[in-house]
Amino acid sequence: MASVNTRGTGKAEAALLAEARAGKYEAFEELVNRYERKIYRLALNLTGNPEDAEDVLQETFLKAFEHLPEFREDSRFYTWIVRIAINEGLMKLRRRRASKEVAAEDATGDDGEVLPREFSDWRPNPEQIYARKELQEILQNAARALPVTFRTVFILRDIEGLSTEATAEALGLSSGAVKARLFRARLRLREELSQVFKRG
Amino acid sequence: MVNCKDCLKDLSEYLEGCLDDELRRELQAHLNGCHHCKVIFDTTRKTVELYCDGRVFPLPDNVRLRLHSALRRRWEKKRA
Ligand SMILES: [Zn+2]
Numbered sequence: 330m331a332s333v334n335t336r337g338t339g340k341a342e343a344a345l346l347a348e349a350r351a352g353k354y355e356a357f358e359e360l361v362n363r364y365e366r367k368i369y370r371l372a373l374n375l376t377g378n379p380e381d382a383e384d385v386l387q388e389t390f391l392k393a394f395e396h397l398p399e400f401r402e403d404s405r406f407y408t409w410i411v412r413i414a415i416n417e418g419l420m421k422l423r424r425r426r427a428s429k430e431v432a433a434e435d436a437t438g439d440d441g442e443v444l445p446r447e448f449s450d451w452r453p454n455p456e457q458i459y460a461r462k463e464l465q466e467i468l469q470n471a472a473r474a475l476p477v478t479f480r481t482v483f484i485l486r487d488i489e490g491l492s493t494e495a496t497a498e499a500l501g502l503s504s505g506a507v508k509a510r511l512f513r514a515r516l517r518l519r520e521e522l523s524q525v526f527k528r529g
Numbered sequence: 530m531v532n533c534k535d536c537l538k539d540l541s542e543y544l545e546g547c548l549d550d551e552l553r554r555e556l557q558a559h560l561n562g563c564h565h566c567k568v569i570f571d572t573t574r575k576t577v578e579l580y581c582d583g584r585v586f587p588l589p590d591n592v593r594l595r596l597h598s599a600l601r602r603r604w605e606k607k608r609a
Contacts, residue, residue: 358597358600365593373586383595391600391603455579468580483580487577488581515541516573522576522579
């Protein structure tokens with residue numbers, strides 16, 4: 330939705346990719362510079378923890394580097410690395426769950442009706458009321474309260490600005506499932522954040 | 530007439546600007562008269578805005594430096 334449009338730089342990007350594949354490190358580094366912030370934000374929201382987010386960030390670009398020869402030029406580089414990042418992040422979450430650090434939260438069978446319970450308006454401009462770090466924690470905690478499948482759809486569609494179709498492809502879902510989960514994810518995040526931001 | 534349930538159903542598409550003009554006008558009329566739906570719409574939009582705000586999730590310098598040195602090491606190893 331509010332993501333930066335990177336399509337305008339498509340031509341330069343194709344050139345960078347070609348140079349990177351031919352072994353020019355600076356070209357690959359330039360691609361990393363372009364997307365590292367977005368991948369880190371994605372990883373933070375997906376894993377909810379800075380150490381895991383850093384691991385996901387590194388693994389994503391190391392894998393992208395290793396697999397550069399397999400990248401198909403007819404897809405977008407950004408969509409490709411987002412897929413890698415999502416897979417790395419999900420693997421982290423599974424490992425955490427296996428070690429019981431994360432509660433079993435991944436209930437996907439959440440098909441009941443979504444009924445908003447909180448109707449209080451918010452205090453205006455939370456981004457000005459809270460320190461950045463505090464706000465980051467509030468948002469991360471709310472994201473973490475979502476089932477992983479909802480969280481990934483929200484991250485890809487609303488935060489990263491991928492299309493419904495690209496999100497469906499990245500997650501192996503139908504477009505209808507992406508739409509339904511996005512709707513639920515938004516409403517549930519809103520409920521969570523209302524607990525913090527509502528007028529006293 | 531749009532009721533609260535229909536209103537909620539169209540929330541996502543409304544936020545993305547994907548509704549056709551007639552439906553959007555009907556929805557807008559409902560929102561003007563229904564405080565609950567108005568709050569839900571406004572706060573849902575704000576929710577999405579907050580998560581998209583790049584300033585809230587910056588990449589720390591030291592994290593970035595470690596990323597670039599890891600990549601550089603891998604590249605040099607591969608070239609060797
Ligand atoms: Zn209403």
